[in-house]
Amino acid sequence: MKTMRVVLLLCLVAAPLQAGQPEPTDHPDYTIVKAVIEDSIGWAIDKDLDRLFQIFANDDDLLIWWVGSNGSANGIDDLKKTAETVWMKSDFKATKFEFRDVKIRFSKEGTTAWFSCHLDDCGIWKGEEFCVADVRNTGVLEKRGDQWTIVQSHASWPVDRIPDDTGSSSSRPGRNAARVSRRE
Numbered sequence: 001m002k003t004m005r006v007v008l009l010l011c012l013v014a015a016p017l018q019a020g021q022p023e024p025t026d027h028p029d030y031t032i033v034k035a036v037i038e039d040s041i042g043w044a045i046d047k048d049l050d051r052l053f054q055i056f057a058n059d060d061d062l063l064i065w066w067v068g069s070n071g072s073a074n075g076i077d078d079l080k081k082t083a084e085t086v087w088m089k090s091d092f093k094a095t096k097f098e099f100r101d102v103k104i105r106f107s108k109e110g111t112t113a114w115f116s117c118h119l120d121d122c123g124i125w126k127g128e129e130f131c132v133a134d135v136r137n138t139g140v141l142e143k144r145g146d147q148w149t150i151v152q153s154h155a156s157w158p159v160d161r162i163p164d165d166t167g168s169s170s171s172r173p174g175r176n177a178a179r180v181s182r183r184e
Contacts, residue, residue, distance in 0.1 A: 027106050029148065033113050033141060034104060036148050040139075041121050044087055044094035052083060057142070057151045065154045067135055094123040099137075111143045119155065133163075 027033075036055050043051040056062055056079055064073040073079040086092055102117040116138045122131035132155075139153035157163065 027104075027110075029106070029110070029113070029143070030104060033106075033115070033148050034102065036141060036150065037102065037104070037115055037117070037139070038097075038099055040150055040153065041094075041097045041099075041119065044092075044123070045097075047088060047094075049083060049088065052079075054147070055150055057144075057149050061151055063152045065156075067132060067155050067157060091126045092123065094121075095129075096120070096122045113141045113143075113148065115139055115141070 039051055040055050043049075043055065053076075056064075056076065058076050060075040060077075062073060062076050062079060064071070064079065066072055071082070073082065087094075098120045100118040100120075102115060104113055104115045106113045116136070119135045119137040120131060120133045121135070122129070122133075124130070135155045135157060137153065137155045139150050141148045142151050143149075
């Protein structure tokens with residue numbers, strides 16, 4: 001009987017975690033953090049380098065893992081190099097992006113936030129359209145002074161949904177590891 005009470009108590013405590021907590025949209029920085037997350041991809045539509053470097057941690061603590069090895073960055077210098085050699089070139093044009101199922105959580109102290117979402121990131125590279133579709137994207141932001149900045153970001157497909165064309169060729173831009181992926 002005692003074991004049954006313990007199991008019941010654990011179920012009652014864990015139930016809200018399984019059901020998921022409501023999105024804390026009432027957090028004073030929710031809208032700002034969501035804009036930073038969206039601009040982490042959206043900056044490329046207008047090739048707004050100033051915005052790119054406002055969004056990501058401007059130091060060696062930055063860590064980005066994209067779906068292809070060419071799109072990863074370990075520190076701000078890696079990100080700057082990719083921006084120079086890929087995204088700012090005339091061969092690259094971002095055309096659209098979409099974040100879905102965005103979930104944002106904040107630390108009790110209010111200086112750290114983390115997110116998860118599904119992402120489509122589409123564009124043109126050397127005349128060919130591509131779309132990195134339905135990628136799982138997660139990240140961590142820190143509030144540094146009065147500004148939120150991404151310090152870590154990771155993108156992946158579930159192992160059972162990796163697109164047939166993963167585009168590992170070095171001829172494609174670093175952040176765009178797949179020409180087309182499918183949703184199932």
